[in-house]
Amino acid sequence: MPQLVGGAHHALSVGELSERSGVAPSALHFYERNGLISSERTSGNQRRYRRDALRRVAFIRVSQRVGIPLKEIRAALDSLPEGRTPTKRDWSRLSRLWRSELDARIAALEHLRRDLDGCIGCGCLSLKACRLQNPEDTLGDGGTGPRRWEPGSRDTYTGVSESPDS
């Protein structure tokens, strides 16, 4: 293993960060290009990450599991105090940020489950009440691109379930 001292406490190379975080080097480069993590460079132009990058990457992955897109994760990370290394308190705050997001997602899916159960009963697949009161309530899941309730868009859904057609 060349250029790797394995000592206790110093900056991490991209390979080390990759191995310890379980995230591919290409993904780490990608995160860095997009401002989610940062590094200093050695004289030979190689990246060196401070050790708290590990926690940053962990936070990114956890956030992605919650379903947050990278742009929002970046915004959250940008709210960390600059200059000093973030404390556990800081990370706590950020984690708390996603709590409500997570709750909303769970609630949306449970809502959908209730509706689906109704549909399983009658086979109508109308979901009418739900759609009318709650258009596009999945909060950014399901597809890509700038969705998230474009105002003035088509979203009326008056079809299905009037005049049964099977």
Next chain:
Amino acid sequence: MPQLVGGAHHALSVGELSERSGVAPSALHFYERNGLISSERTSGNQRRYRRDALRRVAFIRVSQRVGIPLKEIRAALDSLPEGRTPTKRDWSRLSRLWRSELDARIAALEHLRRDLDGCIGCGCLSLKACRLQNPEDTLGDGGTGPRRWEPGSRDTYTGVSESPDS
């Protein structure tokens, strides 16, 4: 409104299907190209959808809300009996198909919420126990491409939380 009779019971043009389903014509074309719906053509080469296409589209949108990718939705739709128009019973069966998928997603998010709560307490962001016992348990959410538990891949995650670094 040219070429549209507005009568009670006949095939739907793409515009009608779009309006009644709340799905853009371009998306309907896309679904058709990908075998999720089908149509006959008029003498003038215009699409005419049978009325049960409405239910198909509704099923597609609901499935997407559950988080099922179009390929799997297509597979499910392909399991519908060919030749006859699907009955409510058929749709019931398909809806039931996603029940367990939905349950799994909800369970995964609730699991994550428990872990996150622990992290909020200590700020460690390790999620160690969770990761070790349950690697990649989001079931196809979070990112794109053929993920879903590639065997033999990097997924050990031994980093973070040994030697606390803040």
Next chain:
DNA sequence: GTAGGACCTCAACTAAGGTTGAGGTCAAGG
């Protein structure tokens, strides 16, 4: 002093789920 692995950059590609636009057709109303 040279082999090798780890690293660098940059461009191109992947995948899902569509959207947008150009250029052309169809059909009804004035």
Next chain:
DNA sequence: CCTTGACCTCAACCTTAGTTGAGGTCCTAC
């Protein structure tokens, strides 16, 4: 007849989240 709106095809583009590969550098060990 000719305009107008809905429709057609096909190719190109978009976003997110990365991966892959080519071509070149760094550095450590033999």
